Amino acid sequence: MRFLFTDFNPMITHGLGRTLTELGETVKIVDVGLGSQRDPDFLEHAISSFNPDFVCSQGGWGKLGDIIFPILRRKGIPHIFWASEDPVFFESLSLPMAKNSQYVFTTAAECIDKYYSHGIKAHLMLFACSPSFHHRVEPDPRFNHDCIFVGNNYSQFPARLKGMEIILKPLIDKNFDLKVYGLDWWLNRKNRFFIEPEIYGGNLTYEEMRTAYSSAKIVLGLHSVDTSPTMMSMRTFEALGCGAFYLTQWTPAVENLFSNHEHLVWSKSPQETVELVEYYLARPEERQRIARNGQAHVYARHTYHHRAEEFLKVLRAPASGSRHDYGRCFTVDSNSNQRWWVMKVKRVTINMKNP
Known part of the structure; x- marks a missing residue:
């Protein structure tokens, strides 16, 4: 699959984007906000030259949504949104972006029900590290x-x-x-x-x-x-x-x-x-x-390899029901002091730490 990311945040350049490349996917990273200031057709050109299967954004600051969504709707390209500013900016930032996206990932489990209440699917995807970059180096x-x-x-x-x-x-x-x-x-x-x-x-x-x-x-x-x-x-x-x-x-x-x-x-x-x-x-x-x-x-x-595999699994899953039909995130098994979070519809269990 071909992924076009819309900014150079380190969690993309050294994280998810880099790892998707390591897993054999094709990735291009551009700065849509800065590029569009110089050339209003910047994203159009990037899409035409790269031909992505998905356009991906994290955060969503500034006028990013105003720039990308009219183009993506016209071209029929699905958008993936990683709501990395949840829960603090759920209402003002994440929700408007999510309403225009075909796939939504959030770092905050408690926001999954909030998205659900708006008829939006949401998947849990936490931050992580990249061992190929995040490792000990010579002290300075x-x-x-x-x-x-x-x-x-x-x-x-x-x-x-x-x-x-x-x-x-x-x-x-x-x-x-x-x-x-x-x-x-x-x-x-x-x-x-x-x-x-x-x-x-x-x-x-x-x-x-x-x-x-x-x-x-x-x-x-x-x-x-x-x-x-x-x-x-x-x-x-x-x-x-x-x-x-x-x-x-x-x-x-x-x-x-x-x-x-x-x-x-x-x-x-x-x-x-x-x-x-x-x-x-x-x-x-x-x-x-x-x-x-x-x-x-x-x-x-908690590496971006783990996150990328979760990410790809969601994208490769066969579609069932409407875009707005999705499960919730909740805790279980509290009597044995195990901390688990379950995404019900996708049947994904994340073991937070050793039981």
């Missing part, structure tokens, strides 16, 4: 810090702000060796959370992020969603794939997919963060053990 002295965080200052999200107060603020207050990398929004004192210049390390390329993860003693994690059973920061999978020791803000999704002090470590309070950092900085062997386990876990269960 620039990133040889006790703790680092890589990401942007999304303090406008309550869950993210709470995570900053739990994870970053206590380490800053206690003068730990901490560097924060991302866009310079971190320095803007008008934001609800900001840092001083000596803590800010600048913005990193995606390749530098991998090196930073391979160099620091502790990689910190924050999440913009703390109520979803499945949605979490994509950095979780990427950091673990790079063999990092990952200390993160607790969320239900993190607990559902990973085991504390086995694959990673989570904190629920500022005091716990300080205690965990002090404990693990003094115990490099334990850090290394957990980092190895975390990497093995995501390599075994």
